[in-house]
Amino acid sequence: ANLFNWIGKYFLLVIRVTHYLLSVKKNDEPTFNNPPKRVLIVHGSVGAGHKRAAQALQESFQEKYPEIMIEVIDIVDFAGPFFNTVYKKGYLSLSEKNWGSHLVGYFFDAGNTQRPGWGKRLLQEVFLLDFIRYIYKFQPDVIVNTHFLSTEIVAGLRRRNLLKIPQVTVVTDYDAHAYWANWPCERFFVGQEGAVGNLTHVNPEIKKEDVIVTGIPCVPAFTALPTKAKCIKNLGLAGDKGRPIVLICASGAKYMGRPSVFTLYEQALSCEEKLEIVVITGRQKDLRSEL
DSSP: OHHHHHHHHHHHHHHHHHHHHHHSOTTOOOOOSSOOSEEEEEEOOSSSHHHHHHHHHHHHHHHHOTTSEEEEEEGGGGSOHHHIIIIIIHHHHHHTSHHHHHHHHHHHHHTSSSOOOHHHHHHHHHHTHHHHHHHHHHOOSEEEESSHHHHHHHHHHHHTTSOOOOEEEEOOSSSOOGGGOOSSOSEEEESSTHHHHHHHHHOTTSOGGGEEEOOOOOOGGGGSOOOHHHHHHHHTOOGGGSSOEEEEEOOSOEETTEEHHHHHHHHHHTOSSOOEEEEEOTTOHHHHHHO
């Protein structure tokens, strides 16, 4: 049943791609000359950072360009249960184990010498036919990626002349791993200068002028912050007149089988110098009560 379902999806995708290619002129090239009316923002829910960056872009677009239609999607939602288990849950599960984090780190470093090959991309496309079909259905004027997986798939389609929609990529890691170095992509927006060299070194097709150092997007709420003095007063801290303040932001990551925030907190407590420690647990109320 799953095989017939996949064949049906593939057949419908072929029809949609054929219709798309017939509707565009052969000499049409991706262009930003006309203001976009439809923007597709794609993130991947492997950790929260990629999603929050996509939300920040969405809020900024809606605030500054309310006339533009913005669609935000999670590419993982378009994958089947097998891909989801291996790609997302498998990665997060391994990262929470001591040996698993070392294994992930090994493959991460080993894969940081060249961009992914065609075999890996083809395998991803097989599991993400629904995502590809959605692109042809929505037909955005531009695709904005905050995760490398969608950049890779869109670039592969464009290299085979199956898609002419321009794309830009917002690198949501401070270090631009080789996974991000996919071309064609009209612009890359990175968090720091070192990422520029990483992208251009791994993929010579990417030119230095196509990579712009902007920092990583933050939701607009962070642009209207209270003063440091007001924060210190609201939290009941001594501030500059007392001990140094250490801010610990908890994540869902685990270390040695327990939330990593506990390890960080204990290390801060063990410092010889007396500190004022502020821990942000976000929506994780269980961590807050346990701390």
